[in-house]
Amino acid sequence: MQLEPFATIADRYQVFFFDAFGVLKNYKGLIPGVGDTFAYLREQQKPVYILTNDASRSPQQLAESYWRLGLHDITPDMIISSGMLAREYLQLKVTQGTVAYLGTENSAHYIESAGLRTLSISELTLENIAEVSALVLLDDEGFDWNTDINKAVNLLRRRNIPVIVANTDATYPVSKNRLAIAIGGIADMLESIVGKQFIRFGKPDAQLFMFAYERVQEQLPTISKRDIVMVGDTLRSDILGGNKFGLDTVLALTGNIAAEEAELRIQSTGIIPTYVCESVVI
Amino acid sequence: MQLEPFATIADRYQVFFFDAFGVLKNYKGLIPGVGDTFAYLREQQKPVYILTNDASRSPQQLAESYWRLGLHDITPDMIISSGMLAREYLQLKVTQGTVAYLGTENSAHYIESAGLRTLSISELTLENIAEVSALVLLDDEGFDWNTDINKAVNLLRRRNIPVIVANTDATYPVSKNRLAIAIGGIADMLESIVGKQFIRFGKPDAQLFMFAYERVQEQLPTISKRDIVMVGDTLRSDILGGNKFGLDTVLALTGNIAAEEAELRIQSTGIIPTYVCESVVI
Amino acid sequence: MQLEPFATIADRYQVFFFDAFGVLKNYKGLIPGVGDTFAYLREQQKPVYILTNDASRSPQQLAESYWRLGLHDITPDMIISSGMLAREYLQLKVTQGTVAYLGTENSAHYIESAGLRTLSISELTLENIAEVSALVLLDDEGFDWNTDINKAVNLLRRRNIPVIVANTDATYPVSKNRLAIAIGGIADMLESIVGKQFIRFGKPDAQLFMFAYERVQEQLPTISKRDIVMVGDTLRSDILGGNKFGLDTVLALTGNIAAEEAELRIQSTGIIPTYVCESVVI
Amino acid sequence: MQLEPFATIADRYQVFFFDAFGVLKNYKGLIPGVGDTFAYLREQQKPVYILTNDASRSPQQLAESYWRLGLHDITPDMIISSGMLAREYLQLKVTQGTVAYLGTENSAHYIESAGLRTLSISELTLENIAEVSALVLLDDEGFDWNTDINKAVNLLRRRNIPVIVANTDATYPVSKNRLAIAIGGIADMLESIVGKQFIRFGKPDAQLFMFAYERVQEQLPTISKRDIVMVGDTLRSDILGGNKFGLDTVLALTGNIAAEEAELRIQSTGIIPTYVCESVVI
Structure with missing residues (x-):
């Protein structure tokens, strides 16, 4: 080599x-x-x-993160994130209802900018479950894994709705020697448990x-x-x-x-x- | 039929x-x-x-759970749990060090009764990580999924130790219409992420x-x-x-x-x- | 519904x-x-x-197959086959050497029309193995499974070359009640056995x-x-x-x-x- | 190390x-x-x-193969083959009908010594398919992969019968640099294609x-x-x-x-x- x-x-x-x-x-x-x-x-x-498997922040926020590091050559229009594909899917295919998500409020940007109502899984209740028309997996942060992953399992058992995975990565590095599980890794577990086919965006x-x-x-x-x-x-x-x-x-x-x-x-x-x-x- | x-x-x-x-x-x-x-x-x-894929409690505790329901015909010696196989494995194969676990303190019974020191993953630190000689996955409760599953990933990246899954079930029912993810489901995600072969006990x-x-x-x-x-x-x-x-x-x-x-x-x-x-x- | x-x-x-x-x-x-x-x-x-997961014949041949059935509205330019994606890949990414294939001579059309030399796996020898720059899986017919699938395994153990699967289907129907294994099903077995990542084209x-x-x-x-x-x-x-x-x-x-x-x-x-x-x- | x-x-x-x-x-x-x-x-x-994942020959034949190599210390009773587990399964669980198999006539020994009638997949017809009460995968030789693997697929679509895999290995070496696909590798493909759960014996x-x-x-x-x-x-x-x-x-x-x-x-x-x-x- x-x-x-x-x-x-x-x-x-x-x-x-x-x-x-x-x-x-x-x-x-x-x-x-x-x-x-x-x-x-x-x-x-x-x-x-x-080209980034990142749906945790908008292209604007991603560009700003480079500016803060001193790289000013990067503009939002240069950034192609997997979250943008999820947004395009939602715009084309989900025209009504509320979109539930696993992720931070920042990551919900991709749903909001598709003109759709958002609902964090943590706010899912027996009252609003009937309105949910899609589930989007955006980020590994912003929710309680113990309760909210189980809520997602039961949402998908009750409602036959599309599930969009906006980041296919299973892990990401947090320091020289440490990894964290990304939402793509959680998506694999969920998909295997509910036995349904998810829609994945990202390299x-x-x-x-x-x-x-x-x-x-x-x-x-x-x-x-x-x-x-x-x-x-x-x-x-x-x-x-x-x-x-x-x-x-x-x-x-x-x-x-x-x-x-x-x-x-x-x-x-x-x-x-x-x-x-x-x-x-x- | x-x-x-x-x-x-x-x-x-x-x-x-x-x-x-x-x-x-x-x-x-x-x-x-x-x-x-x-x-x-x-x-x-x-x-x-x-015959039960249950490592959350000892045979004694499992028998008592039937007594409380009014079924007194069940004695601890009639109960064969996957936790007992995990204990036999530990007794035969892990002769020193500390055994880390994911699960409740009750579930740690199977490690303790093998005569080994236990360490909840939540107590794992840079100081004691070198002593850990095995990881046992016992129960889906008793730990914080967000932090402790990630700690388990990084433990297994640093230390090449056997991982024992004491319950192979992916889910269990909690009510008529609701499931919860069992430790076997979490084990599948962990195994796929760290790319190592776990040792599973249970039907x-x-x-x-x-x-x-x-x-x-x-x-x-x-x-x-x-x-x-x-x-x-x-x-x-x-x-x-x-x-x-x-x-x-x-x-x-x-x-x-x-x-x-x-x-x-x-x-x-x-x-x-x-x-x-x-x-x-x- | x-x-x-x-x-x-x-x-x-x-x-x-x-x-x-x-x-x-x-x-x-x-x-x-x-x-x-x-x-x-x-x-x-x-x-x-x-849009067809079919790499067994050229668009021209596929169109003619409809004409023979009495449907003359179909022209070759209306047909988008997975074989065409395989050809585009070969044109862009494989610029030299010989392309080995599993399939019929008809299916080799997609390699030939990319301007590349073809070699049926059955003709692979110790002399010509060094020239092989890619392997394309095109069709389940045209080769002897017993010998040629094993030859493909050993080709991929000796030569680290891209493997292109031009039809992702695992099976296809041959009569009301009978299926046949498609090249996509054979590809899954081969990929699992050699442990390498294949490149798949098709719905x-x-x-x-x-x-x-x-x-x-x-x-x-x-x-x-x-x-x-x-x-x-x-x-x-x-x-x-x-x-x-x-x-x-x-x-x-x-x-x-x-x-x-x-x-x-x-x-x-x-x-x-x-x-x-x-x-x-x- | x-x-x-x-x-x-x-x-x-x-x-x-x-x-x-x-x-x-x-x-x-x-x-x-x-x-x-x-x-x-x-x-x-x-x-x-x-302990051998080998169902191609009886323990007697396996022992003799060592004698021919000059090792006379090996007696048939020292040999524990995965074929013996398949035989025990058949004895306990399949009490009637004909057992179809993929493998050589030698490998059919394990079915015959369970006291059952055997049928090579190549002899399977529309007439005798109704008698088939189990399918056993014994060896990668003794049948034509092109036709007989497809016959096995269609047998399993018509008849809901147990499938026993008497050798879990995916490959075996045939020379210093060459592997061959073992029946366990073919079994994985078949199982994935028919979507049914096979019963595997072997390390x-x-x-x-x-x-x-x-x-x-x-x-x-x-x-x-x-x-x-x-x-x-x-x-x-x-x-x-x-x-x-x-x-x-x-x-x-x-x-x-x-x-x-x-x-x-x-x-x-x-x-x-x-x-x-x-x-x-x-």
Whole structure:
């Protein structure tokens, strides 16, 4: 396995899709040098999009989180989050009733901005259960797991409604050595227990890539998939999803996978990035 | 599908293995008529065992729970719980250190009676993590899911120790229309997230049946598997486990499966009881 | 559950996505009345696309198969097959080497038309194995399962190459009461045995819908997802995929699901079509 | 990870359970030195049993296969095969009809010796299908996969009968670098396609260990589980099964797992042997 400098790769593509966590930032803050990379791509007038399995905050809030870290090149319209796909689904498919959710009030933004009434699972009662027309799993915080996951089980036993999972990740890192269970992990448990099929949005699923690709085409109609590269730190979401969508892919070794295990992980999963880079630093 | 009266079946077998919940009792208390059935079997001097995926309480406490419901025929030695298998495992395989657990203090009985030190996951710290030599999942109550399930994930990332699941059930009923997630359901999520193989005890696994069968043979050395019948309300644990162990099986329609869906469930799962009875009432 | 006449639905939408097997045709031939439906939609100048998990034949051959059945309204450009997605993947991502395949020579069309050399797994030898740059699973026929599935296992143990599954279906009907295992079912076994992640194309995955949607937009740029309806006979592919892509959906009871079981299947899977119709006959 | 000499371990235990393939023999024949180990244990009068997921041949034939390799210490009564558990199941649970099977005529021994009529799936017809009272999956050879696996699918759609899997292994090695799919791998595909629950016999399931343990107790009634050690080359069958049954376990590095990957595999699976040995050679 040969490591390539990201600078070489940067010159070969016209459009960049970046994963957020493990590529641009980590639990300590911005990954050093990422600011220079963004400045370089801006100078070259190469569009950048951030594709993130994150439904905990709105694109505006996500962009602001980068500004607070000192990266001002990121604007809300560059952010493509799995929450936006959940919102599009709700807009198209859920036209009435109240949408129950597991997550924080911030995450409920994606339901509210679809023009729908929201109901935290913790407020679900025998009186309002009949109005619930969908359940959206947004974030692992903002509710009491002991009571509210069980409430979700019983809601789904009584009401045959669509369940939307707005973040497919099973875990996320909270420090160098510690993980936390993400709402995608809770979704897997719930789905197995109620035996129903949930609707999942987020990498590696093609819809997130398509959403970003449509934005690219609006801006630069002549761009083809060959001109775009997907950069991520996770084989099963970023690289598998990018590959399947037909993009070239870069595995960046600043997150999930350490340099010494990259080759083994690529071999054992069969998920093969086009390039492997130490980081996206130029 | 033909329903058989339990009385006819009772006369064909010498030893009875009963599931507890859904056969002898439910969320409302003792199933009416069960007392008469136990009296009848006692008169006939036919041994009875209760095989239960329950590690929340000791056999003594489980027996007392029947006494409080008015069924005094049940003694602690008739109860074979999945917690007892977990205890046997700990006795044979974990000879030192401290055993961490998810569950109530009552459930920790099975660890303590194996002569081992216990540690609730909520008390796990950076100081005592090095002493932990096993993790036992006992009960869905007694801990804070938000924090303690995440603590369990990180314990298993740091320490390569055996994880014992003392109850394989994914859910249990708490009222006519409501389920709660059992520790077996939480175990499935944890196992999938940490990617390690857990050790599960409880029906349909053969070890619980073997444990009961050894008790039978001590008491009645000439009894063969043909003389024993397993009675349960759940196809995937009671009936599958009984069948696989080589026993005849009775599906009782007083719990998980309503009369009108029994045939469809047997057909769609391919788990075929020898008999189907409305109840164990004689 | 209320059955709606397809005629009412036909008047509410501008574009129609149809599944093929179980909706337009079955093992006996064309479903009676389908010709009239196509004539009606043609008169109304409403575009029709056929979305099919079929990589056994080219769009041209698939269209001809309808002509032979007497349905001349179907042209190759109306057919969106999972094989076309596999071809697009190969064009974008596999630029050299030889592509090995499991399937008939007909199915190899999708590899050849991507401009790549093909190699039936049966011709794989120790000499040519080093040239193989991808494996594509196309069809359940055209090879000897005993030897060639084992050859595929060992190919994937030696060479870390992408594996593309061009049909996600596990089975297909061959007569009223008989099923055959499709290449998607064989793919699941292979993937589990080699422990690598395959790349699957076909409903319910969004990419097939996106492919059809792009065709619609080229022809009718003002059409939105609200104007399109997906019609299928299978909950897990047609209806789940259509729903997730944001389309309204019709379950047609002429294939996989009989009228008397529709409600139970919708309830037990949680996959909810917008409408249920006896057939697409107008 | 510390390697221990097998001689030290041999002196600590009274009874030895050995896996066959990868411990005693491999694709080239007997593992060198195994004869001395058996002679040593015989001198010490320590009973030895061979626990094998093999239903392709009778214990007599399996013993003879060792004699042909020059190991005459192995007698048929030392062999505990998963086929024997399948036979016990059939004897106890299938009292009439014909038992259909996938496998060679040799493997049908386990059905015949249960006193039942056998029918190779290849001979299944519309006439005799109604007599079939069980299906047993015995061996990956002896039938045509293309036609006979599909016949098995359709048999199980028509007849709700128990399906017994007499070998849980998904693959077996045929040479240094080549695997073949075992009947357990085919069983997983079939089970997933027909959606029914099969009954599996073989390590890591407790029943095989119990069968051997009962033989030990007949011969040496005072032996406890603490006196027995299970020796195998596979974490997921031999070591997991031995651990769960309460035995100490030895991972021998002469089969599935090479010395350099042992630590990583133990770490990543969480299946922890009591000892790791280069081989069972003394």
